[in-house]
Amino acid sequence: xxxxxxxxxxxxxxxxxxxxxxxxxxxxxxxxxxxxxxxxxxxxxxxxxxxxxxxxxxxxxxxxxxxxxxxxxxxxxxxxxxxxxxxxxxxxxxxxxxxxxxxxxxxxxxxxxxxxxxxxxxxxxxxxxxxxxxxxxxxxxxxxxxxxxxxxxxxxxxxxxxxxxxxxxxxxxxxxxxxxxxxxxxxxxxxxxxxxxxxxxxxxxxxxxxxxxxxxxxxxxxxxxxxxxxxxxxxxxxxxxxxxxxxxxxxxxxxxxxxxxxxxxxxxxxxxxxxxxxxxxxxxxxxxxxxxxxxxxxxxxxxxxxxxxxxxxxxxxxxxxxxxxxxxxxxxxxxxxxxxxxxxxxxxxxxx
Numbered sequence: 001x002x003x004x005x006x007x008x009x010x011x012x013x014x015x016x017x018x019x020x021x022x023x024x025x026x027x028x029x030x031x032x033x034x035x036x037x038x039x040x041x042x043x044x045x046x047x048x049x050x051x052x053x054x055x056x057x058x059x060x061x062x063x064x065x066x067x068x069x070x071x072x073x074x075x076x077x078x079x080x081x082x083x084x085x086x087x088x089x090x091x092x093x094x095x096x097x098x099x100x101x102x103x104x105x106x107x108x109x110x111x112x113x114x115x116x117x118x119x120x121x122x123x124x125x126x127x128x129x130x131x132x133x134x135x136x137x138x139x140x141x142x143x144x145x146x147x148x149x150x151x152x153x154x155x156x157x158x159x160x161x162x163x164x165x166x167x168x169x170x171x172x173x174x175x176x177x178x179x180x181x182x183x184x185x186x187x188x189x190x191x192x193x194x195x196x197x198x199x200x201x202x203x204x205x206x207x208x209x210x211x212x213x214x215x216x217x218x219x220x221x222x223x224x225x226x227x228x229x230x231x232x233x234x235x236x237x238x239x240x241x242x243x244x245x246x247x248x249x250x251x252x253x254x255x256x257x258x259x260x261x262x263x264x265x266x267x268x269x270x271x272x273x274x275x276x277x278x279x280x281x282x283x284x285x286x287x288x289x290x291x292x293x294x295x296x297x298x299x300x301x302x303x304x305x306x307x308x309x310x311x312x313x314x315x316x317x318x319x320x321x322x323x324x325x326x327x328x329x330x331x332x333x334x335x336x337x338x339x340x341x342x343x344x345x346x347x348x349x350x351x352x
Contacts, residue, residue: 026072029191036060045204065149075179259344269343276339
């Protein structure tokens with residue numbers, strides 16, 4: 001009887017080997033963030049501050065040496081493109097570079113931004129449509145590089161009148177940055193310059209009105225015969241005062257506006273619709289002056305038409321004012337018809 005050999009099965013036990021490693025992104029982008037501490041502005045509400053910095057120094061500065069990893073996406077150049085559109089007519093200069101000013105989303109407050117390549121000595125203003133950020137001034141010609149990084153700085157600039165309050169500036173993207181090849185064609189992903197948000201506290205100085213806000217000034221009755229010719233005024237008059245209490249460091253200016261004819265730049269208030277007299281108007285005189293006030297727009301803007309100085313200045317202490325006015329009739333036509341006379345004016349104060 002033949003015996004068949006048993007089949008032998010050999011089981012080889014192999015050790016389990018784990019492979020652990022890191023693959024570096026050869027073409028990647030990382031956002032560049034900049035934080036700004038709380039800033040403050042204290043000054044007259046209408047001071048000439050458009051285009052001037054809020055706070056001191058650059059509001060925020062940050063650095064990232066590896067914003068773009070470009071070892072496998074050739075980059076001999078890089079560019080930055082602003083996200084926002086500049087505020088028309090407003091720029092900021094640090095004495096070396098002029099920057100466009102962009103809106104923050106808060107009325108009266110804009111921002112400027114600059115980038116500096118880590119190998120450069122000068123800041124580049126980010127202007128539309130874009131600005132070359134590598135090679136930047138002081139770096140020579142563009143050469144292939146494996147990484148690109150920048151210093152970034154941001155500051156805030158007044159773009160209009162600032163009113164008292166605490167203003168929260170939201171986080172937002174300010175610009176996109178990318179690498180480009182020798183033909184200046186984009187080769188890298190986009191990185192973004194990101195503002196992380198801040199707060200600006202504004203204390204806008206001004207004055208409080210201490211006299212009655214709405215005044216009714218009663219002119220005495222006069223006879224038609226007391227008028228002589230166009231431009232003549234009877235001796236009858238009425239006086240009134242406007243009183244103010246002003247903070248220190250405020251120069252106060254004022255403009256009178258004809259409430260019934262806001263576009264008037266003349267020296268006689270037009271009669272209101274309730275008047276039944278004709279051929280006359282009302283003139284206003286201030287501080288005992290013999291020249292009547294000329295009227296201007298209802299605006300606190302610096303240099304407003306027919307604006308005049310009440311008093312004060314940047315070095316003045318807290319001050320109270322009582323501004324005296326006199327109202328008189330004036331003949332405006334060749335003949336005067338009797339009846340009632342009603343006219344109205346407003347006074348707009350500007351704190352400079």
